[in-house]
Structures are given as C-alpha cells and as structure tokens.
Amino acid sequence: MNQERPWLQSYPAGVPAEIDVNEFRSVAAVFDTSVAKFRDRPAYSNFGKVLTYGEADVLVTQFAAYLLGELQLKKGDRVAVMMPNCLQYPIAIFGILRAGLTVVNVNPLYTARELKHQLVDADVAVLVVVDNFGETVQQVIADTPVKQVITTGLGDMLGFPKGPIVNFVLKYVKKMVPDYRLPSATRFKEALNIGKRHTLPVVEIDHDDIAFLQYTGGTTGVAKGAMLTHRNLIANMQQASAWIGASGVKAGEEVIITALPLYHIFALTANGLVFMKLGGLNYLITNPRDMKGFVKELKNNRFTAITGVNTLFNGLLNTDGFADVDFSSLKFALGGGMAVQRAVAEKWKKVTGVTLVEAYGLTETSPAACINPLDLKDYNGAIGLPIPSTDACVKNDDGQMVPMGEVGELCIRGPQVMKGYWHRQDETDKVLDAEGWLHTGDMARMDEQGFFYIVDRKKDMILVSGFNVYPNEIEDVLAMMPGILEVAAVGAPNEKSGEVVKVVIVKKDPNLTEEQVKEFARANLTGYKHPRIVEFRKELPKTNVGKILRRELRDSKPEA
The missing domain is CATH 3.30.300.30 (ANL, C-terminal domain)
Incomplete structure (x- = not known):
C-alpha cells in the first residue's frame, strides 16, 4: 500500500488513509446536521451582526421556499450569486442547495461582457446581486436567460439602525453604489418574507446532482464551469475536516477569518463548508482590500484560524498595527490559491508565532488535493501530502509516470475530482484521462516522504x-x-x-x-x-x- 502511496508514512497522527463519502447524502444534509448540533452557536458574523446556526437555518428555509414555491424553480435549475462576503451569501447558497438547485458563483467585479458569458453559458434562471453591482447587471440582463433578479444592500441583514446606516454610507458617502434600474427585481428581504408563506417540500438530492457550477480558467482563457457534485464537496469536507481535526481543531469552538471571497472555491470549501461542518464561526470580511480596516477587525476579535493567498498575507504583514494583533488563540494559518513565498512565510512565522501552512488545490478538485501537516515547524516549500482517499502522481508528456524526484505534470485522482466541464466535453477530455486522472497543468516533483513540490504552471x-x-x-x-x-x-x-x-x-x-x-x-x-x-x-x-x-x-x- 505504502509503495503506491508513500505519503501515508508522513501523515499526521490520527489522520485516516480513507474517508467515508457516504456519511452524508448532500451538502444540505451536512448543513442540517450542523444546525441540529450547534443551533445556538454563532455561525456568521459581519459588521458586528452575528447569526446563530438556528437563525441561519430559518432564513435558509425561507429562501429555499421562495425559490421553489414562489418562483417555481425545478430541481437542477441554476441560481447565480453575485456578492462579496456578507450575511446574505450563506443564506442564499444553503437555500439554493436545500432546494435541490445548483449554485453558480459569480465574481461581482466582472465586467458586463464576462457576466453575460457566464449567465448565458450556465443558463441561469435567477440572479441574486448586491446593489453595488446592479448597474453591471442592468447592462446585460435583457440578453440572458435570467427570469428573476433578487437585489440586496450590504446592510440589509444587519438590523436597525446599523443596516440603513451602512447602506446610506456606502451609497451617498463612499459613492460605492451606482444608480441602476432593474424594475422587475425583488428585494432579498422581501423574498425571505414571501418564502414564509410557502411550505418547503422535501427534495431528494443525490451524490451525483450538481451542487456548484464553479467557473474557472479566468487566468488562462475563457471561463469554463466545473461541475462539482454533492459527492465532490462532501468528499472534500470529509477530507479537510479529518486533516485539521487531527491537529486540535475542535467542533463548535473555532472562529475562522474569512477574508477571501466565498465565491472563490478556496474560501467556499475551506471556510464556508468545512467550518460549517465543524460548527465554527465564519467571521466575514467584506472588503479585505481595505487593509487598515481589516487589521482593525482582527484586533477586535479572538480567532483560531485564517485562510488566505500569498498577496493577502504579504499585505497584512506590511500594514501598520498587524504585529499588535493578539495571535494567542491562532491554531493555524492556511495559504493556497497561489504559491506561498518563503519570504512571506518566514515573516508570518516571526510576527504571529504560527507557521503559514501551504495547501494545494484547484477548482476542479473542489479544491483541496494536497495539504501540509498543520503541525509543521517551519515553511518547507512543499504543497504538502495528498489528503485521504486521494492519489497523486507526476507524469511526462507521454502520460508515463516519472521516477521519484523528477519533474513532470502533477495529476490527481479522488472523490473530489469534478464530473467535468459544463457543456464542454472537448475541454473535459483534455484534462480528465481514461483512468480518472485529472491533469492539473502544474509542473511538480515528489520526494521520498511523499511530499509534493510545485515547480510552476506548465503554461507559465x-x-x-x-x-x-x-x-x-x-x-x-x-x-x-x-x-x-x-x-x-x-x-x-x-x-x-x-x-x-x-x-x-x-x-x-x-x-x-x-x-x-x-x-x-x-x-x-x-x-x-x-x-x-x-x-x-x-x-x-x-x-x-x-x-x-x-x-x-x-x-x-x-x-x-
């Protein structure tokens, strides 16, 4: 066994070689389980407003009931969500999933052209959008299949008087909300109220149903929708929670800083799904680009985990006041999305006392494929070890596995690997081979301990x-x-x-x-x-x- 999977010898104590992907039927079932276990615990915090798991559950039900009862959507219909990190985001996505529909995450910073491509390509029926980006929607909505737009202000779920104040400041003081006209749109809070009048039917959701159409390829060309099934995401939740559970992370006790946008696969799974499964609190940062404001929020909160990309960690380290943050509760910091640089990792360790642990994944792998042990003493330059139930290998251009230590293309196989690209069999065939290996396009090598090292993107x-x-x-x-x-x-x-x-x-x-x-x-x-x-x-x-x-x-x- 270890001949084939040399990385198992390097696994942290307590991490299993395999996970049970059949423990849950759907992502919605994982959410239901957490609600039952952690009902009174805080689930989401944003601008000082906290929602418990029980409160989130009520709103999620209302939104799901609105989509099925009022809009009459059918199982598998696509609902697009176009918003930064705010309380409406988890309510929307878990509502969509509970209704047996498919979430299409949309980057709110998209241009009108990019937005139109995605809405048309995914054949989206409903779009949920924050007011700040309503004007972009207005430009293209008539040329898309979208039947209903749901709009919301960033302050809408924050209660009185904070909500109206936030909305006023964003529109009239900071001028961050351009005027737009979408006459037939419904407000998010109105949708929740209408949802109260409908009874949510029981929807049968299976492993093979598509949970997310997650668009990728923006850095390399035309965006393609990766079909991520409920099985893919359950697998990745089980894999990641088994990995971090072995390092002292405890259910119902964690607070994770969620600064990367949840519409991106890394934060979506690592923060939004894994920490939901663990009954943790997702502390939502709406605008991490405001580094001074971000550091102020970190100073005001006790947190146990943070995820980010190299540029985010580097930005924090170069912001006044970051070194004065209280890191005494911090259990781990996880870097992904791009290579973590040694200079940044070493400075992070010096300032926080915690190793910046690198992980590796792709949209196509839901995303986690390799993670370093969380008890790593120092940055090691590796992307880590393939996580439970995952195989990895390095192949040459002829598709042959290369000897240990040699560089080739990293290939991944496991239950978290996508079903394929939406309506793009040709593109799917380019990356998924007959044996189920996903060809990542990343050049890598493996050492004797089973650690993988990314050398670079093939195309770069x-x-x-x-x-x-x-x-x-x-x-x-x-x-x-x-x-x-x-x-x-x-x-x-x-x-x-x-x-x-x-x-x-x-x-x-x-x-x-x-x-x-x-x-x-x-x-x-x-x-x-x-x-x-x-x-x-x-x-x-x-x-x-x-x-x-x-x-x-x-x-x-x-x-x-």
Missing part, C-alpha cells in the same frame, strides 16, 4: 535557450530583497535565446534600481535565470482573489 514556464525556467523560483528569490514589495516573472520574446526572463516589480523602497535587482539575481540565481528586463510598476494586475495575472504582464506594454 519560460524557455531560455532550451532551459526550463520556472517563474516561481525567480519570484521567490527576488521577494527576499528588502526593497521589493511584490514581484512577478514572465518570459519576454528574444531573437537569440527564444525567451528571456522579465521581472515586473512593485517597490517597497522608492530608491530601488534596476541594477540592484540584477545584482541580487546574479548572486542568487544561475546565469540563464537572470532577469534581462526589469520593469517597475505601481501595482501588479491580479484576479479578484489576489492571484497575480502573469498573462497580462506578458501581453502588456510597460507603464510610461
């Missing part, structure tokens, strides 16, 4: 005179320079060598020069990896979650 690899150069390595090295705040490495065309390394840098020290960067690179990197082009910018292009968009840097011209 830079080819210099026939040598493979991995951007992550260059970024990791340059991130250690005290004068650099953020860095991205990409390939630039070159007649002589095919490509050369170009780095784009956001300065921490305004006096940093191109020559200093090159000198640092010469001291730490072999010749062909040296950046030939150094470009400085005020900021790097990023996805909504904070992943740096290398593709945009490759295609763009430098700032004047």
Whole structure:
C-alpha cells in the first residue's frame, strides 16, 4: 500500500488513509446536521451582526421556499450569486442547495461582457446581486436567460439602525453604489418574507446532482464551469475536516477569518463548508482590500484560524498595527490559491508565532488535493501530502509516470475530482484521462516522504535557450530583497535565446534600481535565470482573489 502511496508514512497522527463519502447524502444534509448540533452557536458574523446556526437555518428555509414555491424553480435549475462576503451569501447558497438547485458563483467585479458569458453559458434562471453591482447587471440582463433578479444592500441583514446606516454610507458617502434600474427585481428581504408563506417540500438530492457550477480558467482563457457534485464537496469536507481535526481543531469552538471571497472555491470549501461542518464561526470580511480596516477587525476579535493567498498575507504583514494583533488563540494559518513565498512565510512565522501552512488545490478538485501537516515547524516549500482517499502522481508528456524526484505534470485522482466541464466535453477530455486522472497543468516533483513540490504552471514556464525556467523560483528569490514589495516573472520574446526572463516589480523602497535587482539575481540565481528586463510598476494586475495575472504582464506594454 505504502509503495503506491508513500505519503501515508508522513501523515499526521490520527489522520485516516480513507474517508467515508457516504456519511452524508448532500451538502444540505451536512448543513442540517450542523444546525441540529450547534443551533445556538454563532455561525456568521459581519459588521458586528452575528447569526446563530438556528437563525441561519430559518432564513435558509425561507429562501429555499421562495425559490421553489414562489418562483417555481425545478430541481437542477441554476441560481447565480453575485456578492462579496456578507450575511446574505450563506443564506442564499444553503437555500439554493436545500432546494435541490445548483449554485453558480459569480465574481461581482466582472465586467458586463464576462457576466453575460457566464449567465448565458450556465443558463441561469435567477440572479441574486448586491446593489453595488446592479448597474453591471442592468447592462446585460435583457440578453440572458435570467427570469428573476433578487437585489440586496450590504446592510440589509444587519438590523436597525446599523443596516440603513451602512447602506446610506456606502451609497451617498463612499459613492460605492451606482444608480441602476432593474424594475422587475425583488428585494432579498422581501423574498425571505414571501418564502414564509410557502411550505418547503422535501427534495431528494443525490451524490451525483450538481451542487456548484464553479467557473474557472479566468487566468488562462475563457471561463469554463466545473461541475462539482454533492459527492465532490462532501468528499472534500470529509477530507479537510479529518486533516485539521487531527491537529486540535475542535467542533463548535473555532472562529475562522474569512477574508477571501466565498465565491472563490478556496474560501467556499475551506471556510464556508468545512467550518460549517465543524460548527465554527465564519467571521466575514467584506472588503479585505481595505487593509487598515481589516487589521482593525482582527484586533477586535479572538480567532483560531485564517485562510488566505500569498498577496493577502504579504499585505497584512506590511500594514501598520498587524504585529499588535493578539495571535494567542491562532491554531493555524492556511495559504493556497497561489504559491506561498518563503519570504512571506518566514515573516508570518516571526510576527504571529504560527507557521503559514501551504495547501494545494484547484477548482476542479473542489479544491483541496494536497495539504501540509498543520503541525509543521517551519515553511518547507512543499504543497504538502495528498489528503485521504486521494492519489497523486507526476507524469511526462507521454502520460508515463516519472521516477521519484523528477519533474513532470502533477495529476490527481479522488472523490473530489469534478464530473467535468459544463457543456464542454472537448475541454473535459483534455484534462480528465481514461483512468480518472485529472491533469492539473502544474509542473511538480515528489520526494521520498511523499511530499509534493510545485515547480510552476506548465503554461507559465519560460524557455531560455532550451532551459526550463520556472517563474516561481525567480519570484521567490527576488521577494527576499528588502526593497521589493511584490514581484512577478514572465518570459519576454528574444531573437537569440527564444525567451528571456522579465521581472515586473512593485517597490517597497522608492530608491530601488534596476541594477540592484540584477545584482541580487546574479548572486542568487544561475546565469540563464537572470532577469534581462526589469520593469517597475505601481501595482501588479491580479484576479479578484489576489492571484497575480502573469498573462497580462506578458501581453502588456510597460507603464510610461
């Protein structure tokens, strides 16, 4: 057994090799179980308003009853949710799931073009949107299959007088809510009231029903909908909760900081689903980009866990006051979504006393595939070990497994791997092979202990005179320079060598020069990896979650 799964020898004590995916029939059933167990415990907190599991349950039922009773939606219909982290988000998604419908998460920062593509592609019947983004919806709604729009203000669930004050400030003081017209839209609170008049029928939901159509590919091309079934998400909840349960995380006691948007698969599963299963409190941060405000919230709350991406952790570490936060209750910090840089991890450990543990996943794997042991003493540069019931291997371009230690494409197999891409059999066939392996597009290697290391994205690899150069390595090295705040490495065309390394840098020290960067690179990197082009910018292009968009840097011209 261990020959095939060498990582099992490195598992933390108490983590099983396999999980029971049949313990629950659906994600809604997991929610029901938590409500029964933790009814009076706090489930969600936002802007100082707290909802218990029991209170959330009542609202979820009302929303589900509205969708089925009033709107007459049929099992499997798609409902899109377009909002940042706020109390309406969990009420909406668990209502949709309890009604046997499919959630389509929409990035609220989408342009009208991107929004239209997703609503049309997923054949969405109903859209729930926060007022801040109503104007984008107004531009495209007539050209989509959406029959009903439900609108809400960010303050709507906060009660009186806080709710109206928040809505007023956002619209008239901060000017964050443009005027829009959607005459036939229903307000979210009105939908909940109408839902009270309907009885929620019992809906049979099975493992193979699609829980989420989770769109992916924004960093590599046209967004595709990954079909994530109830079985996929139950599996990932069981896998992740078994993993963190072995490290002293206790049901009904945890408080997790949810700063990454819940519409993104990482926060959705890790925070929104796993901590719901554990009866934890999700502390919802609506606007993590306001770093000063974010740090203030951290100072006012005792929390036991936090998830984030490298840029978020780096941003916190560079915000005044973060070092004064009370970290005495913090059990773990989990980094995913992009590579965690050594410089950031080491600084995090110094400031918080807690190791920043890296995990790895994809939208297509619901998302967790590998996680480092949470009791890791120090950052190790690995993405961790394949989690229970998961197989991983490294293959070459011919589809053959490569010897241990050699670099190839990371492939994943397990109950959390998606059903396929929605209406895209051609794209599904490109990534899912006949033996059920998902080809991730990430270049990786495995060591004797079964730890996997990502070398880079296959598509981001830079080819210099026939040598493979991995951007992550260059970024990791340059991130250690005290004068650099953020860095991205990409390939630039070159007649002589095919490509050369170009780095784009956001300065921490305004006096940093191109020559200093090159000198640092010469001291730490072999010749062909040296950046030939150094470009400085005020900021790097990023996805909504904070992943740096290398593709945009490759295609763009430098700032004047």
